[in-house]
Amino acid sequence: MKPWLLDHQQLLSQQFSGNTLPHAILFNGVTGAGKLELALWLINLLNCQNASQVDNKQGPVLQSCGQCKSCLLLKSNTYPDLLNVIAEKNSLGVDDIRHANSFLQKTAHLGKFKSVLIEHAQTMTLAAANALLKTLEEPSNNSVIILLTNDIEMLLPTIVSRCRVLNIRPNVGQTLLENMPEVNYSLQSAAFSDTSMAFVNLTQLPELTDQTINEAFTHFKGCYVNYLQGQHVESLLLQQLLNNEHALRWLEQITVNLLREKFANINDENPLLSSEFLNKVYKVIINGCKVIKSYTQANKQFVCQQLIMDISAVIEQAQINEQES
Numbered sequence: 537m538k539p540w541l542l543d544h545q546q547l548l549s550q551q552f553s554g555n556t557l558p559h560a561i562l563f564n565g566v567t568g569a570g571k572l573e574l575a576l577w578l579i580n581l582l583n584c585q586n587a588s589q590v591d592n593k594q595g596p597v598l599q600s601c602g603q604c605k606s607c608l609l610l611k612s613n614t615y616p617d618l619l620n621v622i623a624e625k626n627s628l629g630v631d632d633i634r635h636a637n638s639f640l641q642k643t644a645h646l647g648k649f650k651s652v653l654i655e656h657a658q659t660m661t662l663a664a665a666n667a668l669l670k671t672l673e674e675p676s677n678n679s680v681i682i683l684l685t686n687d688i689e690m691l692l693p694t695i696v697s698r699c700r701v702l703n704i705r706p707n708v709g710q711t712l713l714e715n716m717p718e719v720n721y722s723l724q725s726a727a728f729s730d731t732s733m734a735f736v737n738l739t740q741l742p743e744l745t746d747q748t749i750n751e752a753f754t755h756f757k758g759c760y761v762n763y764l765q766g767q768h769v770e771s772l773l774l775q776q777l778l779n780n781e782h783a784l785r786w787l788e789q790i791t792v793n794l795l796r797e798k799f800a801n802i803n804d805e806n807p808l809l810s811s812e813f814l815n816k817v818y819k820v821i822i823n824g825c826k827v828i829k830s831y832t833q834a835n836k837q838f839v840c841q842q843l844i845m846d847i848s849a850v851i852e853q854a855q856i857n858e859q860e861s
């Protein structure tokens with residue numbers, strides 16, 4: 537179990553023992569944060585016939601036995617009182633949720649609980665979300681709905697407000713790296729400064745574990761920094777934003793790290809990249825990311841172009857200010 541999940545396990549253990557477990561729980565966290573791991577631990581605990589207490593460093597946590605009938609059925613994915621709802625294409629449709637709703641209406645076969653696990657809950661269509669809303673408003677007895685998402689902003693606020701939200705925040709920096717044996721340390725040096733390593737998080741694991749992605753990141757970073765310094769490489773950046781699934785995240789991350797380096801007073805050779813300037817660029821990127829995420833593929837080119845134009849406007853203004861001073 538990832539060390540940052542322990543606090544959540546403790547809380548959920550207490551709620552389970554005290555019969556105060558919420559009917560609907562939403563685990564929110566980036567990919568790799570351990571949402572599914574935590575959800576499966578909880579589902580096992582709910583259904584195990586011989587759960588016992590295990591003392592961890594920070595305190596007691598309940599644990600399923602792994603051997604009773606329920607545990608064995610769960611292990612073989614044949615437990616009749618659990619329904620795992622997974623998006624078939626890229627979205628969860630209303631039929632999937634209706635099926636889950638009627639599943640929850642029936643009484644449990646084996647254990648006390650009926651549970652529904654909804655992965656990638658942010659992919660629910662509007663109709664699906666509305667169908668779920670009814671069930672969340674009038675939960676049946678001993679039903680537990682667990683939703684997982686890596687993007688809570690894409691969920692209807694009415695769904696979120698009817699769930700107990702557990703935000704899973706993985707460690708960052710060195711503590712994270714110590715818990716991630718798959719990190720390839722030789723990939724750090726070229727693309728990451730000491731400052732950016734101090735803030736490294738799970739979203740950056742692709743470039744810390746994969747040589748090809750790391751090289752693409754290094755190339756993108758060089759290109760982007762040149763752009764901020766006045767080189768006209770807009771079309772190259774745009775191609776990256778459109779074709780590389782990581783590019784948008786990189787844009788945000790590199791800007792944040794440049795800002796952090798400013799505050800740490802290192803890497804200060806270019807006066808054009810002032811913290812004020814970087815802050816403006818960062819705001820433009822954050823707004824752009826929000827818009828891009830909410831658009832369909834057909835509009836992506838347009839909104840990415842818009843983002844580049846907005847950043848270019850900030851750069852041009854900085855250059856004008858520079859000449860005047």
Ligand SMILES: [Zn+2]
Nearest residue numbers: 584601604607
């Ligand atoms: Zn068991």
